Amino acid sequence: MDLTGMIQNPVEDQNSEQKLSKEEYAALKKQEREETWMQIDGQAQSVFKDGASLQKFLDFMAGQYNMPKVPNLLLLYSQNPEVKLVKSFDEWKHDRRSLRTGVHGYTYIIDTKYEKDGEMRSGYAISKGYDITQTKGRPLEERPQRDIHTLLEAVLKNQNIRLQIADNLPDKIQAQYIPNQRTIYIRNGMSEITTFHAINRELACAALDQHDGNYARNRVNAQAFCATYILGKRYGVDVSGFDLEKVAGIQEHGQKDPQELRLFLNDVRTAAYGIRGHIERNLREPEQQFVTEDTFTVGESEKKSPDKGKKSKNEPER
Incomplete structure (x- = not known):
């Protein structure tokens, strides 16, 4: 051999x-x-x-x-x-x-x-x-293409942060995470694509909140923007509205200290992959419903339980 x-x-x-x-x-x-x-x-x-x-x-x-x-x-x-x-x-x-x-x-x-x-x-x-x-070995299974409505449901389902529709958001604000309330306020009536991106951006901001009282939106906004792009790209949602040039500019076109750049990317990874995990779990889990038939139903016992009201023959009367 x-x-x-x-x-x-x-x-x-x-x-x-x-x-x-x-x-x-x-x-x-x-x-x-x-x-x-x-x-x-x-x-x-x-x-x-x-x-x-x-x-x-x-x-x-x-x-x-x-x-x-x-x-x-x-x-x-x-x-x-x-x-x-x-x-x-x-x-x-x-x-x-x-x-x-x-x-x-x-x-x-x-x-x-x-x-x-x-x-x-x-x-x-x-x-x-x-x-x-x-x-x-077996090739990777192709990821099924999900429609935007299904993706939105997966994002919104079982969130550990409060989501609330707000009618009083400032102009041009699509959604916003308020840290001391642990709440994301969302403008109603936007397109599904815009809503998907806006909610993911704010979820990314929330994911980067260390809950130590030092959260500042301007320190996580760019990372959240990049994480939102990753999620849109992964799930086939239109990302043509993303301008990443300004993010490169904030990072001085790569002239910053490499460790600082890696920390920025680590924040992007933490937020994007965390939200992705939530979406994937919800896409895998169907709604729990009552089944109409159960193959392994336990049968009725043939031995009947004794009538508690009757005295047994060996039980003395009192």
């Missing part, structure tokens, strides 16, 4: 590193981390170069099947903006998918656990990730 091509191992991780001394290995890994973070920071700056660059990156975020953290989003985007679902070798193995012959992984950060001073601690390692197109 020829096992060639049947045995799957992460070949790229099996290299000369094993022959290095402990000090050499540590130095190599340190250099690898530094180079990776330089790549991440460089990509963060490129994303905000202009509105078109930012739009492409937000499109990339919208198209992800899972919800990678910002460093991995930037890393993967810099290597291949077409990837949709990247996991480590072990994660794909757990999902019972194997790698295609000859594929090369993408630089990818994985979470790790290690013990130090008797305590388990969290860390990370620079490893390799593989897109689903590089694996063997």
Whole structure:
């Protein structure tokens, strides 16, 4: 039996590193981390170069099947903006998918656990990730296209924040989150598309409220705007009304400190993926209704319960 091509191992991780001394290995890994973070920071700056660059990156975020953290989003985007679902070798193995012959992984950060001073601690390692197109198995299921009415219902259902129609909103204000009331006030009578975007924008603002008394709309408005774009793009809602150039301008076209840019994107991710999770749950959960027939109904007992009003033969009269 020829096992060639049947045995799957992460070949790229099996290299000369094993022959290095402990000090050499540590130095190599340190250099690898530094180079990776330089790549991440460089990509963060490129994303905000202009509105078109930012739009492409937000499109990339919208198209992800899972919800990678910002460093991995930037890393993967810099290597291949077409990837949709990247996991480590072990994660794909757990999902019972194997790698295609000859594929090369993408630089990818994985979470790790290690013990130090008797305590388990969290860390990370620079490893390799593989897109689903590089694996063997069933293809991803296409996301069904939802109409705007269904999407709005999914957004509004079971919200943990109060939503209220308001007739006294200032002109040109579509909706607004008021933090001390934990309420989003919404203008009635707008188009369904405008309503979808307006509610998501305010939900994003609410998601970024830390409830510490320091909430300021001007500190989260741009992030909420980007998160709203991602949600519209993901669900096929018209996003032609979004001007992302002004967001790039606020970020000084990528000239700000890369860590600050990554924090901005992390806020975008937190808000967008949080609302997305809420929508997805509601799209998966049908309304609970009474069934008309139950295959596993418990049958009536053949043994009748004794008549409590009758005395048994052995029970003495009192």
